[in-house]
Every structure is written in structure tokens, then in C-alpha cells.
Amino acid sequence: MPHQAPAQTRQFADLIGNTPLIYLRGVSEMTGCHIYGKAEFLNPGGSVKDRTALGIVRAAESSGELQPGGTIVEGTAGNTGIGLTLLANSLGYKSVVVMPQSLSKEKIELLDLYGADLRLVKATSYDDPNHYIHTAERLAKELSAKDPNGVVWARQFDNTANRDIHYQTTGAEIWEQTNGKVDGFICAVGTGGTLAGTAMALRERNSDIKIGIADPQGSALFNHYVNGELKAEGRSIAEGIGISFVTGNLEGIDIDMPFQISDAEALPHIFDILRHEGLCLGGSSAVNIAGAVRMAKEMGPGHTLVTILCDYGDRYKSKLYNPVYLEQVDLPVPNWLRV
Numbered sequence: 001m002p003h004q005a006p007a008q009t010r011q012f013a014d015l016i017g018n019t020p021l022i023y024l025r026g027v028s029e030m031t032g033c034h035i036y037g038k039a040e041f042l043n044p045g046g047s048v049k050d051r052t053a054l055g056i057v058r059a060a061e062s063s064g065e066l067q068p069g070g071t072i073v074e075g076t077a078g079n080t081g082i083g084l085t086l087l088a089n090s091l092g093y094k095s096v097v098v099m100p101q102s103l104s105k106e107k108i109e110l111l112d113l114y115g116a117d118l119r120l121v122k123a124t125s126y127d128d129p130n131h132y133i134h135t136a137e138r139l140a141k142e143l144s145a146k147d148p149n150g151v152v153w154a155r156q157f158d159n160t161a162n163r164d165i166h167y168q169t170t171g172a173e174i175w176e177q178t179n180g181k182v183d184g185f186i187c188a189v190g191t192g193g194t195l196a197g198t199a200m201a202l203r204e205r206n207s208d209i210k211i212g213i214a215d216p217q218g219s220a221l222f223n224h225y226v227n228g229e230l231k232a233e234g235r236s237i238a239e240g241i242g243i244s245f246v247t248g249n250l251e252g253i254d255i256d257m258p259f260q261i262s263d264a265e266a267l268p269h270i271f272d273i274l275r276h277e278g279l280c281l282g283g284s285s286a287v288n289i290a291g292a293v294r295m296a297k298e299m300g301p302g303h304t305l306v307t308i309l310c311d312y313g314d315r316y317k318s319k320l321y322n323p324v325y326l327e328q329v330d331l332p333v334p335n336w337l338r339v
């Protein structure tokens with residue numbers, strides 16, 4: 001007889017979402033606002049992108065595109081690949097992950113360990129045909145010609161199953177967890193799934209809620225939302241965020257408050273939070289928190305703002321928390337991190 005699991009046990013997919021909101025004490029005291037971070041690093045694959053992986057896989061199953069034993073191909077900055085690979089393992093699919101080789105070695109090692117068919121490509125601009133997103137699309141076509149079980153390209157940038165899952169889960173959870181007492185939401189954009197889906201869910205419940213974007217340097221969205229020009233300046237070491245085009249997931253979403261955030265402004269927040277609040281966060285969380293601080297200062301004291309704590313810092317130990325690397329890229333090194 002097949003094993004009957006007791007009702008209260010769970011599988012990988014059931015562990016995704018329902019993450020807690022964490023009160024960020026330092027930045028709240030500094031601004032006089034209540035700033036909360038949604039603890040997405042607690043998802044089973046360790047990042048906010050587990051939700052995207054689940055949304056895309058469930059949509060592809062429902063449409064019949066993804067069949068038992070099928071393969072999911074995706075171009076990713078790593079976290080979507082990690083989520084998709086672990087989810088694929090648990091549901092009997094295979095995963096092929098295309099990512100730029102410049103990304104953190106910790107994420108590359110994890111993907112290898114988890115069993116992704118990993119294809120590293122050179123980091124190039126989006127208009128290069130060998131950019132990781134175009135490579136993933138091409139590869140999905142090539143592989144599908146040979147694979148009788150079918151191959152699906154996840155298309156997380158334009159596939160709105162990505163923002164839909166954030167609409168259904170992340171946004172709804174934030175509303176419940178704040179008892180509807182939320183004045184603003186802000187985060188950075190990789191695909192825009194988190195920002196768009198959460199914004200849609202919150203605005204549907206209260207159209208006065210302000211939506212902000214924390215755009216890292218090297219991304220074109222800040223200029224786009226300020227003056228309609230897709231233009232990028234500078235660069236950022238935060239992985240998984242920053243984009244040179246308006247994705248399908250971002251289409252139709254109005255942004256009330258755009259902010260451009262430098263790494264030098266962002267990183268001290270995660271250094272302080274590690275030492276004083278016990279969370280070791282990744283670089284995109286740093287940009288998000290810096291964005292929330294700017295939004296709080298602009299809105300004034302007394303407001304409740306929510307942002308996303310996308311993943312954990314151990315995924316970037318060799319970069320964000322490495323004094324030698326930080327010095328090489330001219331970023332501030334906290335004294336306690338110096339060797």
C-alpha cells in the first residue's frame with residue numbers, strides 16, 4: 001500500500017509563502033515610521049523566487065504545457081533557478097538553468113548541488129543575442145525538438161503567472177499581517193513580479209497605498225519612471241535586481257515614488273542589521289531597505305511601510321561580506337568586517 005502521509009505533513013511546494021513580517025528596528029527608529037521586511041529568505045529554497053517558481057510551474061501544469069517528466073528551462077540570476085530546480089526535484093520534473101557566470105559562486109555551487117543542468121554564459125547586455133535570457137529561449141526550443149516529455153521556457157520576465165502568484169500570496173499576506181494598516185510598499189525589480197503582484201493586491205484593497213520602486217544603479221527603471229527614458233547609469237553588486245527594459249510583469253503598474261539607490265547607501269543597512277538585529281541579508285534586501293528609508297523620509301513619521309527581505313547573505317558571503325572584494329569595488333567596509 002502506498003504510504004499515507006499524516007494530514008499535517010507538508011511537501012516542498014506547501015512550504016512556499018506565508019512568511020512572517022519582521023519589524024526592522026533600526027530603520028524604524030531612525031525614520032519614526034514602522035518599517036517591516038517580509039522574510040522571504042525563509043522560503044524552502046531560500047528566496048522570494050520560490051513563489052515565482054511555484055506560480056509558473058502551476059500555470060504551466062494547468063495549461064497542459066508542462067507534462068509529467070517534462071523539463072523547465074529558465075534564464076535567471078540564480079534564485080529562480082534554485083526555486084525551480086528544488087520544486088522540479090520534488091514534483092518529478094527536470095530543470096535547465098542558464099545564468100551569467102559573474103554571479104556569486106555560492107549560488108552556482110548550490111545549483112550544481114541541487115542537480116540543475118547548469119549552463120553558465122558570459123554576462124552581456126540584453127541586446128546581445130547571447131544574453132542569458134535569449135540563450136534560455138533558444139535552448140528551450142532546441143531541447144524541445146529532442147525531448148518527448150516536453151520542454152517549457154519559464155519566461156519569468158514576461159510570464160504574468162509570476163506577478164499573479166505575488167498578487168494571490170505576497171500582497172494578500174501583507175494586507176492580513178498588517179491588519180490593512182499599511183501606507184506604502186517598496187521593493188527593487190528584477191522581473192517586477194514581486195512589485196507588480198504585491199502592488200495590485202494592496203491597491204485593490206486600498207487605492208491610497210503608495211507604491212515605490214528602489215532601483216539600483218545600473219538599472220534603467222528609475223529614469224523610466226521619472227522622465228520616461230529607459231536609461232541606466234552606474235552599477236551595483238546587488239544580484240537579481242536592475243533591468244534595462246519594462247518587463248511584461250511591470251506593464252500597466254503605476255509607480256508613485258521612484259528612488260535610485262547606490263550600493264554605498266544600501267549596504268550599511270545590512271551590515272547594521274546583521275550586527276544589531278541578527279539577520280544576515282543579501283544585497284537586494286539592502287537596496288529595498290534603503291528604498292524604504294527614503295520613502296519613510298519623504299512620507300514623514302508615523303507611516304507603516306513594508307519591503308521585501310529577498311534572500312539571505314550567506315548566498316553572497318564571498319562578495320557582500322568579503323572586505324577584500326568590497327575594497328576592490330570601492331565600497332565601504334565596516335570595521336568589524338576588516339581582517
Ligand code: PMP
Pocket residue numbers: 047048049077078079080188189190191192193194195239240241282284285310311
Ligand atoms: N532579489 C533577489 C535576490 C532576486 O533573485 C530577485 C529576482 N531576480 C529579486 C530580488 C527581484 O524579484 P522580482 O524578480 O520579483 O522583481
